[in-house]
Amino acid sequence: MTDLESVRAHLGWPEPAREIMTVWDGLDAAPVTLPSQAEVIRALHRMGADEIDVADAVGARPDPEADPELWWILERTVAHLRSGMGGHGMLMWPSTAHHRDPKARLVYLYAFLAHLPATLAWHAERGIPEDVSWATFGDVGEKLRINRAIYGESGLDVSFWFTLHFRGSIYRLGRLQFDMHHSTALDGPVLGVHIPETGGPMSPEACEDSFERAREFFPKTFPEFGADKATCLSWLLDPRLGAALPDTNIARFGKLFTLLPADEEAGKNGTLDVLRFVFKRVVSAPERVDPAELPRDSTLRRVLADHIAEGGRWEQRGGWFSL
Numbered sequence: 001m002t003d004l005e006s007v008r009a010h011l012g013w014p015e016p017a018r019e020i021m022t023v024w025d026g027l028d029a030a031p032v033t034l035p036s037q038a039e040v041i042r043a044l045h046r047m048g049a050d051e052i053d054v055a056d057a058v059g060a061r062p063d064p065e066a067d068p069e070l071w072w073i074l075e076r077t078v079a080h081l082r083s084g085m086g087g088h089g090m091l092m093w094p095s096t097a098h099h100r101d102p103k104a105r106l107v108y109l110y111a112f113l114a115h116l117p118a119t120l121a122w123h124a125e126r127g128i129p130e131d132v133s134w135a136t137f138g139d140v141g142e143k144l145r146i147n148r149a150i151y152g153e154s155g156l157d158v159s160f161w162f163t164l165h166f167r168g169s170i171y172r173l174g175r176l177q178f179d180m181h182h183s184t185a186l187d188g189p190v191l192g193v194h195i196p197e198t199g200g201p202m203s204p205e206a207c208e209d210s211f212e213r214a215r216e217f218f219p220k221t222f223p224e225f226g227a228d229k230a231t232c233l234s235w236l237l238d239p240r241l242g243a244a245l246p247d248t249n250i251a252r253f254g255k256l257f258t259l260l261p262a263d264e265e266a267g268k269n270g271t272l273d274v275l276r277f278v279f280k281r282v283v284s285a286p287e288r289v290d291p292a293e294l295p296r297d298s299t300l301r302r303v304l305a306d307h308i309a310e311g312g313r314w315e316q317r318g319g320w321f322s323l
Helices: 004-011 017-025 037-046 051-059 068-083 107-125 130-151 159-165 204-221 239-244 249-254 266-277 299-309
Strands: 170-173 176-183 188-194 229-234 317-322
Touching (some): 017 068, 037 051, 037 130, 130 170, 170 204, 176 204, 176 229, 204 249, 239 249, 239 299
Parallel strands (some): 188 229
Antiparallel strands (some): 170 176, 176 188
C-alpha cells in the first residue's frame, strides 16, 4: 500500500518532511490527468526550455502503476496548488533534487504541467494577458537550465519557488518579476522584486519600464491587494558591491532602495546566493568553496570572488521604496 510513510522512505526524505506530507495527505487528492507528450513538449518550448531538458522531461513522465510513490506525490501536490490558488508565499515542498531517479527529480515539474490549464484559466478570469502568463512561466525553462549548469543533470531544485507562479502570486513584467506578499518588516502588503537571469541588461530604463508596468498591472488585476511599496532581498543590495562597482546598473539598482537592517545570517545567505547565481556552485556553507577555483572572467565575478578570497562575505540585504 502506498501511504505517507512508504513515500517518505522511497524518497529518502528526513523526518521534517512529514509535516508538509501530512498537509498533503489531508487534501482532497482528485485523480490527475497528465498532459500528452505533445502537450508537454509544446508547453516546455513556450517556457523557453532547452531541447535537452525537454527530452529529459518527456523521458521522466511518471506512471501510476510503475511509480506509485511518485503518483501519490503528484496527486497531492496538484491538490495543494489547486487548494491554494491566489495564495501568497511559497509552499516549501521537500526536495527531490538529488534523487538518482530522473522521474523523482522532475515529479514536481509534472505537477506544475498538470495544473497549468487551471492556472491559465485563473489568469484569464482576471484579464491577465497571455503574453504576461507565458513570460511568467518562462522562469521554468530558465531554472531547468540553471539546474543543469549546477548539477550536470535534469532537475528543478527550486521547485518550491514555482508554487508562486502556478498559484497566481508572481508575474514577470518586462525585465523584472513581482510577487505579492505581506512584509513583516513593513507591516503591510508589498511587491517583492526579483531579477531573472535572462532578459538583457538591468538598465535603469528596463527596470523603470517594469516598475511602470507593475504600477498599472497590480491595481488593475488585484485591486484588493493594495501594495504601495516594492521590496527586494538580494546580495545585489549589499552597499559594498555598489561601492566596488560604481556607475554600473547594479549600483543604480541598489540606490533605488532604502535598506533595512541586516540580520545575523545576512553574510552567510548572501554569499551562498552569490556562489549559486553567479558561479553556479551550491554548497552548505561558504567555507566549503575554494575561492581560488572561482572564475574571474568578468569584472563582477572578479570583485565577488576576490572579496570571498579575502575572507569577506557578501550580505543578503533587504530594502524597499514607494511605488
